[in-house]
Amino acid sequence: MDISSQSVSAQLANPKVKKTWWQSKAMRRFRRNPLGIVGFVILVGFIFISLFAGPLTSNQLVNYRNNCVRDLGLSRSTVTDVQNPLKMAFWRIIFAPPNSCFNMPRDGFSEVPKPPSELSILGTTSGGYDIYYGLIWGARTAFYGGIIVTGFGLLVGIIIGSISGYFGGWIDTLIMRIIDVIFAIPGLVLSMVIVTILGQSLRNVIIALSIFAWAGYARFLRGEILRVRELDFVDGAKALGARSPRLIFRHVLPNSIGSLIILASLDIGTIVLSVAALSFLGLGAPAGYADWGQMVNFARGWMLGLPGQPFAYWYVIFWPSFIIVLFVLGWNLLGDAVRDVLDVRS
Amino acid sequence: MFVFIVRRLLFLPVVFFGVTLFIILLMQFLSPTQRAATYVRSEAQLRNIDAIIEQYGLNKGPHVQYWNWLKQVGQGNWGFSKATGEPVWASFKRRFPATLELAILSFIPTMLLGVWLGSASALNRDGFIDQVSRITSIFFWSLPVFVLAIWLLVIFYGGLGWFGLGQVTTAHSLEIIKPEFQRYTGFMTIDSLLNIRFDIFLDVINHMVLPIVTLVAIQSAQIVRIMRSSLLDTLTQDFVRTARAKGLAESIVNRKHALRNAIIPIITLGGFTIVGLLNGVVITETVFAYPGMGKWLADAAVQLDTASVMAGAVFTGILVVLANMLADVLYAVIDPRIRYN
Numbered sequence: 001m002d003i004s005s006q007s008v009s010a011q012l013a014n015p016k017v018k019k020t021w022w023q024s025k026a027m028r029r030f031r032r033n034p035l036g037i038v039g040f041v042i043l044v045g046f047i048f049i050s051l052f053a054g055p056l057t058s059n060q061l062v063n064y065r066n067n068c069v070r071d072l073g074l075s076r077s078t079v080t081d082v083q084n085p086l087k088m089a090f091w092r093i094i095f096a097p098p099n100s101c102f103n104m105p106r107d108g109f110s111e112v113p114k115p116p117s118e119l120s121i122l123g124t125t126s127g128g129y130d131i132y133y134g135l136i137w138g139a140r141t142a143f144y145g146g147i148i149v150t151g152f153g154l155l156v157g158i159i160i161g162s163i164s165g166y167f168g169g170w171i172d173t174l175i176m177r178i179i180d181v182i183f184a185i186p187g188l189v190l191s192m193v194i195v196t197i198l199g200q201s202l203r204n205v206i207i208a209l210s211i212f213a214w215a216g217y218a219r220f221l222r223g224e225i226l227r228v229r230e231l232d233f234v235d236g237a238k239a240l241g242a243r244s245p246r247l248i249f250r251h252v253l254p255n256s257i258g259s260l261i262i263l264a265s266l267d268i269g270t271i272v273l274s275v276a277a278l279s280f281l282g283l284g285a286p287a288g289y290a291d292w293g294q295m296v297n298f299a300r301g302w303m304l305g306l307p308g309q310p311f312a313y314w315y316v317i318f319w320p321s322f323i324i325v326l327f328v329l330g331w332n333l334l335g336d337a338v339r340d341v342l343d344v345r346s
Numbered sequence: 347m348f349v350f351i352v353r354r355l356l357f358l359p360v361v362f363f364g365v366t367l368f369i370i371l372l373m374q375f376l377s378p379t380q381r382a383a384t385y386v387r388s389e390a391q392l393r394n395i396d397a398i399i400e401q402y403g404l405n406k407g408p409h410v411q412y413w414n415w416l417k418q419v420g421q422g423n424w425g426f427s428k429a430t431g432e433p434v435w436a437s438f439k440r441r442f443p444a445t446l447e448l449a450i451l452s453f454i455p456t457m458l459l460g461v462w463l464g465s466a467s468a469l470n471r472d473g474f475i476d477q478v479s480r481i482t483s484i485f486f487w488s489l490p491v492f493v494l495a496i497w498l499l500v501i502f503y504g505g506l507g508w509f510g511l512g513q514v515t516t517a518h519s520l521e522i523i524k525p526e527f528q529r530y531t532g533f534m535t536i537d538s539l540l541n542i543r544f545d546i547f548l549d550v551i552n553h554m555v556l557p558i559v560t561l562v563a564i565q566s567a568q569i570v571r572i573m574r575s576s577l578l579d580t581l582t583q584d585f586v587r588t589a590r591a592k593g594l595a596e597s598i599v600n601r602k603h604a605l606r607n608a609i610i611p612i613i614t615l616g617g618f619t620i621v622g623l624l625n626g627v628v629i630t631e632t633v634f635a636y637p638g639m640g641k642w643l644a645d646a647a648v649q650l651d652t653a654s655v656m657a658g659a660v661f662t663g664i665l666v667v668l669a670n671m672l673a674d675v676l677y678a679v680i681d682p683r684i685r686y687n
Contacts (some may be wrong), residue, residue, distance in 0.1 A: 033426065035484070179366035184663040188625050190369075192647035193655055197375045273490050277629060280492045281644065296492065303496060304504035317500060321493040331486040336484065 026341045036337020042330030050139035054093030054101065055083045060133045063119055064105030101165075102137055102290050104129040112318045113302050123244040124297045129288060135323050137290035144325060145206055145275040146268035152210040157217025158257065164218065165225030166248050175218070176230050182215040188277065195283045202285040205278050209271060217264055224256035231255075240307065259342060266338060267317035269331025276324055295320035347678060354671040359661040369656055370412045376650070378405040384428050384652045415656070425653030429645040434657045437642060442661075443532030443637035444513065448458065448554060449623050452561040453569070456619060460569025461612060464606060467470050468577035479570060486567035488570065491626050495633040502556060510553050511635045518549050530545045557630045564626065565619055572615055577608035610681050617673030 021027060028117025030036055049056065061069050062079045069079055072089050081087040093101065106128040107120055116123045122131040166174040194208035228234065229252060237251045278284050287294070299316040306312045368397060373381055382398040385391070391398060403410045418425065424434035467479040486494075502508050513534060514522060521543075522534075532542050535554075538546040580586065581604050589599045627640030635641070639658065646654035 027565075034482075073490060177357075177360055178364070181368075181663075182359055183667045184361045185365055185368070186624060186643070186659055186662040188628050189643045189647050189655065189658060189662075192644065193369070193372060196648050196650055197372060232579070276490060277492055281629070281632065281648070283648065296496065300496070303500045305500075308353075310500070311503040321490075321496065325489055328490065329485065332484055332488045344559060 014077065021292070026068070030337055032189055033337045033340065036284045036331050036340075039333025039337065040328060040332045040333070043334055044264070046139050046143075046327055046330060049136055049144050051094055051138055053136045054097060055090065056136050057133050058082050060105055060130055063135075064107065064130065066105040068098060068105075069101035071100050079321045096138075102141065103288050104134040104137070104290050106130070106288075111166055111301075113313050115300075116214060116315060122319050123318075123332075125295055125316045125332065126302055127279050127288070129293070129295075129298070131319050134290045135319060137291070138292045138295070138320075138323070139327075141202070141285070141289070141291045142272045143268075145202065146272040148206050148266055149213050149271045149275075150207045150268050153213030154217055154261065156210075156214035158221055158253075158260070161221030162215065162225060162248055163217035164252060165222035168251065176222075179215045179219050182212060185212070188274075189210050191274070192283055195278060200283055200286070202289065202291070203274075205275055208278075210224070210275055213271070217260060220263070221256060221260050224260065225252050228252050228255045262338060262342065266331060266335035269335065272331075273324075276315075292320050292324045296324070348470045348676070350677065351671065352680075354667065358664055358667055360664075361667055362660055365654055365659045366415070367412065369652070369659060370408055370415065373411075374408050380650070381411075381652070384650060385426070387426065417620070424657045427646065427654040428641075428651040429642060429649050429654055434653050437654070437658065438657065438661070439532065441637060441639050441642050443622070444534065444636070444639060445627055447533045447535060448557055448631075448638060451554060452458050452558050452565070452623060453616075453619065455558070456566040456569060457612070457616065458560045459568040461573050461609060463566070464573025465577050465600075465608070467574045468581065469600060472576065476574075478556060480574070480598075483537060483567040483570040486563050487534040487571065489564060491560060491629045492633060493566055494563060494628055495556070498556050498560060500631060509556050510549075513553055513554075513637050514546065514549050518546050522546065539654045553634075553636070557627075557634050557636055560630050560634075561626050562622060565622055568622075569612060569619070570616060573608065573612055576611045580608040583607075592653075609679065613676050613680065616676075617670040620669040624662055624665065669683060 060066075061082065062076060069076070072082070072092060074081060074089055079087075081089040082093045083343075084090055093112040107114060107124050108128045110128050111126050112119060113126055114124045114128070119238060120130045120132065122135070125131050125134070160175060160240075164172045191208040191212070194211065194234060195204050198204040198207065234247065234251055239246055242251070275284065276291075276293030276296070279291050280297045282297055284294050285291045296317065299313075299320065302313040304310065305314075379395060381404045382402070383394050385402060386399050399405050399415065403414050415425075422435075424438075426432070427434045427437050427492055429460045431570045452478040463479050463483070470476050500512075503511060513519070524652065527541055528537070529541070534550045535547060538544075538550055586599060586604050589603045590596075596601075624640075628644050629639060629640070630636070631638045631640035632644050639661075643658040645651070646658065
């Protein structure tokens, strides 16, 4: 108690020690990294798009026949409410959009894609689905899948990793062998099997990926705990009579968990890729759900164009793949910069 | 070292039982009739599906099913693959060499390109080469396999028509199944040369270009990044300074002292690269319709072809363990500071 109050008063006495978060060493290093800033800007853009998916697609909601407008309790003449922050519909479509809003509206049912027009500004993909609408709402789907899988993986990984790292002995050996087996499993193929067994849906893709997501985090946390456990302050706590749960939750975990959560959140890009890959193989959300991987899959039948005009349907393949690459690039640029900042050696 | 290898090899049975048990337990989500569907080959069997359920004990507990599968495998029978319409072992014998060929021809350029570009990048830190290689490698690292594969397909197959899909053109595919065409090794590149059919050889290479480019571009991006940071690390170490202080030429210091030490982490990464290739071929082969293990397992997974998935998972698991073991052994051989005991 004494020591900590002393250091606080020392900080107050010396204004140089007290720095805002923006001027901290880590932030200064991050700000010097142009690629990291580009990544950050890309991601902020995607967060903006996914939050304001409704207002950004209000034209589509007006012009296409769709259930989203009905489920919001609006009519064609009141659809513009989704762009008006004073109306309830604006907040509803941002924070609790009805499920039907994720269905891409269709311009007819034709298998042949249609080029960009007044109605469909980026064209329609196979099945008449509006590409622009799919890209915008697909950002929500991407974040949704990425955050749930990572969150679940982290939760399970933290529990199992701390049990393994703290208790050691045969429990540790058993858990580590299970993790080794998981790493030796061909993840993509088994995820495909799991989704096929449970049935094709976005929820089941998320379940399949979550089954394998925790192993890496558990192993990382175990390593961290083994390192932290040897530090003197843990011995001190032990000498004061702290029991194992208290040791884990009060002393060891808070010291190891920070870097794990940061590193894991940077994995969201990779997870979104896996979701997209499964959708691409035809195992994702039901047809018509706004999902980038599925849109690339739809494009497969048309990407080779017409005889003599190989790029006749360029828009069906270009837009969805471009947006996926941009999204993952954003995460990776940011992730690289953050890992650089966290790396104590440099 | 010997003890270390033995311990790693003892882990193989653990992987075998772990992976197969996991799949058997997964299959318990299906009804016995659905499980029986993978054994159905003819209409007569379809009408008599209860007999199949009875014969394979599919309505009994998972332990009975697992025991039956183990007994079958013990007799050398891996079952029948619904996805390819032939015994699993026959599919394996044809498809494994096709994928191995693809993997080897991708692995070598991946490593060479990665190490070369990574070290060029580190030696010219913040120079032009460094900037270009950092940006390209982070770009390729972010490219999903299926996106790159499809772009290459659209441009070089659809647009320019330079390369083909599958393993050989239709005309050649009829020739390679003739008895005159001896399959000595199973590798199409080698077999076509041994049969003195240069036209087939060129055709096979032509069909492998796009899958190889896809795999190399994505895998080597990772190697470039690790090689660069490893070499930058090594260049700041004392022994490099000592070498310079002794008056050695800069190129000798870089090549003989720094590079040799910086390359060590790449060897461990080699093990991961093999795992990455194995996952990568699932999508690459599917997009390019290349008849290898990846396409087979992708087809098998969506058809719930249990026999193929079991065999494929066992095989991949064993390969992953062996690849990582080899990487660790090489690591110790190259770096005398490492001791496994």
